[in-house]
Amino acid sequence: MDSGGADKGTTAAWMAAHRGMYERATRHPFTVSIRDGTVDLAAFKRWLGQDYMFVREFVAFLASVLLKCCKQSDSSDMEIILGGLASLSDELSWFKKEAAKWSVDLAGISPLTSNTEYCRFLQSFNDPEISYTVAITTFWIIETVYQDSFAFCIQDGHKTPLELLGTCQRWGSPEFKQYCQSLQRIADRCLANATSDAVKSAEEAFLRVLELEIGFWDMSSSQS
Numbered sequence: 679m680d681s682g683g684a685d686k687g688t689t690a691a692w693m694a695a696h697r698g699m700y701e702r703a704t705r706h707p708f709t710v711s712i713r714d715g716t717v718d719l720a721a722f723k724r725w726l727g728q729d730y731m732f733v734r735e736f737v738a739f740l741a742s743v744l745l746k747c748c749k750q751s752d753s754s755d756m757e758i759i760l761g762g763l764a765s766l767s768d769e770l771s772w773f774k775k776e777a778a779k780w781s782v783d784l785a786g787i788s789p790l791t792s793n794t795e796y797c798r799f800l801q802s803f804n805d806p807e808i809s810y811t812v813a814i815t816t817f818w819i820i821e822t823v824y825q826d827s828f829a830f831c832i833q834d835g836h837k838t839p840l841e842l843l844g845t846c847q848r849w850g851s852p853e854f855k856q857y858c859q860s861l862q863r864i865a866d867r868c869l870a871n872a873t874s875d876a877v878k879s880a881e882e883a884f885l886r887v888l889e890l891e892i893g894f895w896d897m898s899s900s901q902s
């Protein structure tokens with residue numbers, strides 16, 4: 679993702695330093711197969727059901743980020759985080775509608791291993807010892823992996839099946855990109871003022887998210 683021409687912050691430096699890993703997360707064979715039009719629909723349906731469960735956990739994660747934000751002396755990021763939380767309500771309704779369209783029974787789904795592992799990571803943010811800087815950076819990269827992955831599925835030359843375009847536009851839209859860029863600016867501001875220990879923990883969380891996102895796509899395409 680470009681930084682909009684502004685001075686490069688810490689997050690852009692990490693994206694450059696860990697380019698290979700970032701590309702494995704955002705140009706994964708699963709999402710590339712959506713763009714190519716060769717996607718296995720059974721894999722898409724598996725992703726849909728598993729991601730619905732993930733997003734339910736993501737709501738609780740975001741609530742924990744909001745709580746950390748409210749405890750800051752300057753809580754001016756609150757509106758953006760609150761907006762993100764509110765949009766997850768629409769997202770859950772979207773998953774239910776999409777599941778009905780694809781005959782995916784959401785009530786009968788259990789989380790697969792990689793999803794459980796990712797959800798455990800999200801739950802670990804309930805610990806008040808985890809700083810706002812680490813939490814907001816984590817939130818930014820989780821959203822950015824989806825933004826970048828799905829934007830690629832609707833970029834020039836795509837052969838994305840018509841019935842999957844709505845999914846790709848949900849996260850690949852210019853509006854979602856702008857939202858991710860707002861999160862990136864917040865993360866960079868926090869990182870610029872953070873201790874070196876906090877910056878180190880945030881970079882570890884950034885890398886952990888990339889690893890977990892790759893695992894999540896792998897799980898969707900191979901049921902591992």
Ligand SMILES: Cc1ncc(CN)c(N)n1
Nearest residue numbers: 729732733820821824894
């Ligand atoms: C696994 C995963 N990562 C990120 C997102 C985007 N909220 C998501 N829905 N699912």
